[in-house]
Amino acid sequence: xxxxxxxxxxxxxxxxxxxxxxxxxxxxxxxxxxxxxxxxxxxxxxxxxxxxxxxxxxxxxxxxxxxxxxxxxxxxxxxxxxxxxxxxxxxxxxxxxxxxxxxxxxxxxxxxxxxxxxxxxxxxxxxxxxxxxxxxxxxxxxxxxxxxxxxxxxxxxxxxxxxxxxxxxxxxxxxxxxxxxxxxxxxxxxxxxxxxxxxxxxxxxxxxxxxxxxxxxxxxxxxxxxxxxxxxxxxxxxxxxxxxxxxxxxxxxxxxxxxxxxxxxxxxxxxxxxxxxxxxxxxxxxxxxxxxxxxxxxxxxxxxxxxxxxxxxxxxxxxxxxxxxxxx
Amino acid sequence: xxxxxxxxxxxxxxxxxxxxxxxxxxxxxxxxxxxxxxxxxxxxxxxxxxxxxxxxxxxxxxxxxxxxxxxxxxxxxxxxxxxxxxxxxxxxxxxxxxxxxxxxxxxxxxxxxxxxxxxxxxxxxxxxxxxxxxxxxxxxxxxxxxxxxxxxxxxxxxxxxxxxxxxxxxxxxxxxxxxxxxxxxxxxxxxxxxxxxxxxxxxxxxxxxxxxxxxxxxxxxxxxxxxxxxxxxxxxxxxxxxxxxxxxxxxxxxxxxxxxxxxxxxxxxxxxxxxxxxxxx
Numbered sequence: 001x002x003x004x005x006x007x008x009x010x011x012x013x014x015x016x017x018x019x020x021x022x023x024x025x026x027x028x029x030x031x032x033x034x035x036x037x038x039x040x041x042x043x044x045x046x047x048x049x050x051x052x053x054x055x056x057x058x059x060x061x062x063x064x065x066x067x068x069x070x071x072x073x074x075x076x077x078x079x080x081x082x083x084x085x086x087x088x089x090x091x092x093x094x095x096x097x098x099x100x101x102x103x104x105x106x107x108x109x110x111x112x113x114x115x116x117x118x119x120x121x122x123x124x125x126x127x128x129x130x131x132x133x134x135x136x137x138x139x140x141x142x143x144x145x146x147x148x149x150x151x152x153x154x155x156x157x158x159x160x161x162x163x164x165x166x167x168x169x170x171x172x173x174x175x176x177x178x179x180x181x182x183x184x185x186x187x188x189x190x191x192x193x194x195x196x197x198x199x200x201x202x203x204x205x206x207x208x209x210x211x212x213x214x215x216x217x218x219x220x221x222x223x224x225x226x227x228x229x230x231x232x233x234x235x236x237x238x239x240x241x242x243x244x245x246x247x248x249x250x251x252x253x254x255x256x257x258x259x260x261x262x263x264x265x266x267x268x269x270x271x272x273x274x275x276x277x278x279x280x281x282x283x284x285x286x287x288x289x290x291x292x293x294x295x296x297x298x299x300x301x302x303x304x305x306x307x308x309x310x311x312x313x314x315x316x317x318x319x320x321x322x323x324x325x326x327x328x
Numbered sequence: 329x330x331x332x333x334x335x336x337x338x339x340x341x342x343x344x345x346x347x348x349x350x351x352x353x354x355x356x357x358x359x360x361x362x363x364x365x366x367x368x369x370x371x372x373x374x375x376x377x378x379x380x381x382x383x384x385x386x387x388x389x390x391x392x393x394x395x396x397x398x399x400x401x402x403x404x405x406x407x408x409x410x411x412x413x414x415x416x417x418x419x420x421x422x423x424x425x426x427x428x429x430x431x432x433x434x435x436x437x438x439x440x441x442x443x444x445x446x447x448x449x450x451x452x453x454x455x456x457x458x459x460x461x462x463x464x465x466x467x468x469x470x471x472x473x474x475x476x477x478x479x480x481x482x483x484x485x486x487x488x489x490x491x492x493x494x495x496x497x498x499x500x501x502x503x504x505x506x507x508x509x510x511x512x513x514x515x516x517x518x519x520x521x522x523x524x525x526x527x528x529x530x531x532x533x534x535x536x537x538x539x540x541x542x543x544x545x546x547x548x549x550x551x552x553x554x555x556x557x558x559x560x561x562x563x564x565x566x567x568x569x570x571x572x573x574x575x576x577x578x579x580x581x582x583x584x585x586x587x588x589x590x591x592x593x594x595x596x597x598x599x600x601x602x603x604x605x606x607x608x609x
Contacts, residue, residue, distance in 0.1 A: 244572070270402035
């Protein structure tokens with residue numbers, strides 16, 4: 001894997017050059033929320049580097065909230081900068097679902113192909129971040145083209161793919177190649193991982209969670225479901241939730257829109273039979289899907305420990321508290 | 329985009345529509361492109377701008393130039409489907425799912441248990457079996473309906489009786505004065521069949537309650553769990569194993585089914601909940 005070193009000033013200049021040609025999305029802080037915005041010369045000096053995850057999960061770039069999947073679309077090249085590893089890890093599952101050889105989703109594939117992903121190390125953590133509990137590191141290792149880290153005004157770029165190499169060579173000519181990742185980056189990564197582990201030291205790992213949830217009767221589900229209002233925020237904000245509904249439009253067009261198993265009638269059939277009629281069964285379905293069914297079906301757990309579902313829950317249901325209680 | 333778009337339906341014409349019962353109609357669809365499907369697979373049918381729903385064809389997969397779909401009016405989309413008169417254009421995606429593993433039935437005695445509109449996919453199965461009738465020991469068919477008037481395919485039964493390898497049993501929940509066959513639930517017909525249930529392959533399709541009690545009775549009679557085939561009905565949107573609607577435990581009904589053996593699904597929460605109902609009795 002090649003690595004390069006550039007000054008922060010130089011990197012911002014590179015981003016500016018790229019954004020003149022392509023759509024570049026980068027993280028910005030607005031009203032206490034970190035989220036992606038389209039980069040332009042007007043906001044160039046406000047980009048946030050190496051923070052915790054942006055509010056919007058990466059999936060939204062490949063699997064938009066609403067998309068006409070019959071009409072032809074323009075192929076738009078885009079760059080997403082500052083992607084945290086929890087979102088990159090989620091691509092393992094999403095790719096297995098949407099790039100499945102038997103039924104390939106060309107809309108998803110096209111966007112994956114036309115996107116340059118620049119991942120970034122997390123040097124700050126949010127209180128609900130818990131990727132390390134599921135064996136995920138707070139820095140990118142795969143599923144991105146380039147990864148970014150900034151320490152002491154010095155940027156280190158690690159190139160993970162051929163696509164990333166070509167992209168860089170298109171925009172920059174004077175990069176300094178380095179032989180090794182600077183020691184201070186490795187130390188910083190280690191320190192962040194340790195902080196995360198300490199923050200959630202009581203949270204069981206994925207395997208223990210799976211076993212406990214499988215055995216759980218109804219007590220925990222009923223208790224936590226009391227605060228659920230079926231808003232579906234946990235699914236909308238989740239980097240791995242992929243459920244959708246096809247809505248029909250005139251001329252045999254179809255619009256794929258995000259759906260969530262927390263919504264009433266998600267599984268209702270004609271004649272009104274509904275296996276997920278009860279709210280606690282819907283909550284149970286969500287957790288079993290994440291820790292039991294997805295591992296069975298795709299060999300992937302469907303939780304990367306980003307903690308967004310805890311941040312987003314209107315009823316203040318804490319996923320980790322639920323799991324700790326189920327594992328008791 | 330040169331690759332196939334999995335979401336885009338192909339347009340077909342509805343030739344004619346035949347009323348089977350007040351709530352059930354059969355739609356005859358003709359194809360300029362041939363229909364290729366295996367018995368037990370389903371298609372997603374789009375009504376332009378209205379909605380899409382999955383149906384299993386009721387015609388034989390050996391007939392390639394046309395397809396028949398028998399559909400009960402049960403909700404919004406099927407209600408709109410029932411408004412078709414013939415001549416309209418509909419969209420079809422598929423076929424999807426796994427079919428019945430016919431090769432596994434060779435040399436065996438078969439028992440088919442169906443009720444209501446569940447006869448539709450079973451008709452497709454039976455027509456397929458009859459293409460190679462000699463390969464099966466015997467085909468027992470048990471059909472049920474609410475009343476004699478609620479039977480679909482009324483003209484087909486006499487034809488079935490002409491096959492030497494087929495024995496047909498019928499029951500209705502409520503008989504009328506002309507009915508001289510069984511009155512009662514469809515599972516009661518099983519008592520009339522003299523066979524070694526341990527060796528039989530059974531296929532069940534009908535309303536959820538019939539499927540559940542059908543499976544229960546078959547198990548009591550000694551049919552092996554892996555020899556009970558059930559057609560599952562779930563909410564479904566994409567049919568492609570992506571949208572998540574039809575998940576049943578760690579299975580997608582669209583991709584892994586819609587036909588499952590009892591032992592494949594007995595541990596899903598839906599079946600566990602059902603079994604607990606009769607364990608308490």
